[in-house]
Amino acid sequence: xxxxxxxxxxxxxxxxxxxxxxxxxxxxxxxxxxxxxxxxxxxxxxxxxxxxxxxxxxxxxxxxxxxxxxxxxxxxxxxxxxxxxxxxxxxxxxxxxxxxxxxxxxxxxxxxxxxxxxxxxxxxxxxxxxxxxxxxxxxxxxxxxxxxxxxxxxxxxxxxxxxxxxxxxxxxxxxxxxxxxxxxxxxxxxxxxxxxxxxxxxxxxxxxxxxxxxxxxxxxxxxxxxxxxxxxxxxxxxxxxxxxxxxxxxxxxxxxxxxxxxxxxxxxxxxxxxxxxxxxxxxxxxxxxxxxxxxxxxxxxxxxxxxxxxxxxxxxxxxxxxxxxxxxxxxxxxxxxxxxxxxxxxxxxxxxxxxxxxxxxxxxxxxxxxxxxxxxxxxxxxxxxxxxxxxxxxxxxxxxxxxxxxxxxxxxxxxxxxxxxxxxxxxxxxxxxxxxxxxxxxxxxxxxxxxxxxxxxxxxxxxxxxxxxxxxxxxxxxxx
Amino acid sequence: xxxxxxxxxxxxxxxxxxxxxxxxxxxxxxxxxxxxxxxxxxxxxxxxxxxxxxxxxxxxxxxxxxxxxxxxxxxxxxxxxxxxxxxxxxxxxxxxxxxxxxxxxxxxxxxxxxxxxxxxxxxxxxxxxxxxxxxxxxxxxxxxxxxxxxxxxxxxxxxxxxxxxxxxxxxxxxxxxxxxxxxxxxxxxxxxxxxxxxxxxxxxxxxxxxxxxxxxxxxxxxxxxxxxxxxxxxxxxxxxxxxxxxxxxxxxxxxxxxxxxxxxxxxxxxxxxxxxxxxxxxxxxxxxxxxxxxxxxxxxxxxxxxx
Numbered sequence: 001x002x003x004x005x006x007x008x009x010x011x012x013x014x015x016x017x018x019x020x021x022x023x024x025x026x027x028x029x030x031x032x033x034x035x036x037x038x039x040x041x042x043x044x045x046x047x048x049x050x051x052x053x054x055x056x057x058x059x060x061x062x063x064x065x066x067x068x069x070x071x072x073x074x075x076x077x078x079x080x081x082x083x084x085x086x087x088x089x090x091x092x093x094x095x096x097x098x099x100x101x102x103x104x105x106x107x108x109x110x111x112x113x114x115x116x117x118x119x120x121x122x123x124x125x126x127x128x129x130x131x132x133x134x135x136x137x138x139x140x141x142x143x144x145x146x147x148x149x150x151x152x153x154x155x156x157x158x159x160x161x162x163x164x165x166x167x168x169x170x171x172x173x174x175x176x177x178x179x180x181x182x183x184x185x186x187x188x189x190x191x192x193x194x195x196x197x198x199x200x201x202x203x204x205x206x207x208x209x210x211x212x213x214x215x216x217x218x219x220x221x222x223x224x225x226x227x228x229x230x231x232x233x234x235x236x237x238x239x240x241x242x243x244x245x246x247x248x249x250x251x252x253x254x255x256x257x258x259x260x261x262x263x264x265x266x267x268x269x270x271x272x273x274x275x276x277x278x279x280x281x282x283x284x285x286x287x288x289x290x291x292x293x294x295x296x297x298x299x300x301x302x303x304x305x306x307x308x309x310x311x312x313x314x315x316x317x318x319x320x321x322x323x324x325x326x327x328x329x330x331x332x333x334x335x336x337x338x339x340x341x342x343x344x345x346x347x348x349x350x351x352x353x354x355x356x357x358x359x360x361x362x363x364x365x366x367x368x369x370x371x372x373x374x375x376x377x378x379x380x381x382x383x384x385x386x387x388x389x390x391x392x393x394x395x396x397x398x399x400x401x402x403x404x405x406x407x408x409x410x411x412x413x414x415x416x417x418x419x420x421x422x423x424x425x426x427x428x429x430x431x432x433x434x435x436x437x438x439x440x441x442x443x444x445x446x447x448x449x450x451x452x453x454x455x456x457x458x459x460x461x462x463x464x465x466x467x468x469x470x471x472x473x474x475x476x477x478x479x480x
Numbered sequence: 481x482x483x484x485x486x487x488x489x490x491x492x493x494x495x496x497x498x499x500x501x502x503x504x505x506x507x508x509x510x511x512x513x514x515x516x517x518x519x520x521x522x523x524x525x526x527x528x529x530x531x532x533x534x535x536x537x538x539x540x541x542x543x544x545x546x547x548x549x550x551x552x553x554x555x556x557x558x559x560x561x562x563x564x565x566x567x568x569x570x571x572x573x574x575x576x577x578x579x580x581x582x583x584x585x586x587x588x589x590x591x592x593x594x595x596x597x598x599x600x601x602x603x604x605x606x607x608x609x610x611x612x613x614x615x616x617x618x619x620x621x622x623x624x625x626x627x628x629x630x631x632x633x634x635x636x637x638x639x640x641x642x643x644x645x646x647x648x649x650x651x652x653x654x655x656x657x658x659x660x661x662x663x664x665x666x667x668x669x670x671x672x673x674x675x676x677x678x679x680x681x682x683x684x685x686x687x688x689x690x691x692x693x694x695x696x697x698x699x700x701x702x703x704x705x706x707x708x709x710x711x712x713x714x715x716x717x718x719x720x721x722x723x724x725x726x727x728x729x730x731x732x733x734x735x736x737x738x739x740x741x742x743x744x745x746x747x748x749x750x751x752x753x754x755x756x757x758x759x760x761x762x763x764x765x766x767x768x769x770x771x772x773x774x775x776x777x778x779x780x781x782x783x784x785x786x787x
Contacts, residue, residue: 006631020481187481187484189481189483189484192484193484193487196488212637416647417643420643455491458491459491459494459495462495463495463498463499466495466499466638467499467502467637467638467639467642468637468638468639469637469638470637
């Protein structure tokens, strides 16, 4: 079920009303209902994969209890190994099996031997990359004695399958989300209103920005060799907004939906396109994934504690793994490699933590220097996205070559509506800039203005969502 | 909680009311089919695909035929994809017809595509390609605002309804069902567009086959419409390049139509034999001037056939 679908428009109000009016009596009823709603939500896409998520939850529930109960380190390691093995096994099988087979066959053929391609017709279960990471964080944290296992199976299963963030994150840590299932929810007007605003902003990002940019992005990327560089430039820049609108929008809808049910999910995007360098970008982009890799891969590898060589190796590993997490394609690995290459110089010169705070915190506008920094960072990120969006490396290289052509000064050969969407993207960025000190752009926007102005803003955004909606478009991150 | 729900309810009213207002503004410039499902039930219909939708102008027919039949005609033609003869189109046009009408008239335009199918078994109506499209899914075809169509089938984003008020339109679905388009919308020359159409239809030729079942449904459609008034079978003129492709698809097409014409005692007008040179935008769809002339010519032929 998509957040931007008619089904969800019926499903969620029903869940909301039942949750607060029928199942509010006790915690067990609330959690059981959340679990049921989550399984309906997931099963709507393909009920056959419900078994997979139930299996993953069961394994981690049992392993969590066993790790918690065992004092013997070996036993604890065994159960952790089972948990990691099952989750990574599922992920590896469904997501990476064909990639490894194809790559191996290609390699064998390249060195002169003959091997026949063999691949399985596998459907990638939606959200598998997200919920497997979420459950792994649970068993790892228990192993590290950072949390105690829960015996409440309903709460645990509901935590793993919590529908607002099940299929595309944020990837919640057990330490943040699971305890929220142990407290009976009481309706909080302020939180619910905040949730509504966040959903509205998420829908605007997805429906108005991402889905409409996608039209021009597809035109540019589907046939780049026959288009002027000006088209390719628009395609690349619009893809930056498409992917942000799509994924950031999903996260906002997910977090807002959680708030309407009384849950607080972690912030996943913090205005990444106002970053002044790549290091800052990675502190602001897909925060739940980057901190996951930091805590469960980078730090266990030694983080920045060892020698310079070890630190560089660790940085390279997490960027490549992060790229590979996004998909079974070399383009994603190269994308990770590009970001590593951009990050490493900052690290070597000790500049990776100089831009920590919010840009122009106490000013209305950035300085020219800050603006320049943001534009350079955005341009580098956009070049990286070309690899992310292209079907293969050769196409990506061809696309980038195509950008460096005199035809960049030509009038774009695109539908006239492109100018309308350039204006919309600019308005979007202005709103983002105005709200950059908050969790999401319109969280407190116009709070101190007359009520007509504030509600006028919401009205405008709702109308934009209605008017610019295209037929249901899937979220890009569903495929990861 | 109550405060939250009341606030939400009150706030929702304003955007929903505005959206409703936007829907009211759609007058055939944003979507090529929507208005066909918002106009009242009719007593006389033009049926067929896009050639008829663009090529037969109801207002021109009405000038000569309104007096004869006492009914204004409505163009209920769609496209090759949506409205070939079959159970879906028959059911939809039945809904569009005024149940009490007995003296209407019906221009049934035909070509080999309208009784052909591109599915593996062209005689299995359960698999007909139009079963999953809007004509099959829309229950009410005469509602003031057709929300089923607006929400599920409207071909563009709703902002286009407003945008079309600001920029020049190259197409418009008139209130009588005529779909007016100008050649400018395609932006190339007639020979280029015709070549594109030839390529397009040559590709179709590899997929489409004559369907006995569709032919039967054409017969059923005629039988049904004869209970509602007079029926005229029409094959619209085409450029020779496209005509050759049609003849290749079904070399016996004209004999089939002549057979039907005799079977039901209805006139069959085959305008490709005519000496008049019609002008086309793309070899298939007539230019505005030709559409006007052709509609006038057709109405004269219909009148003649009744003498």
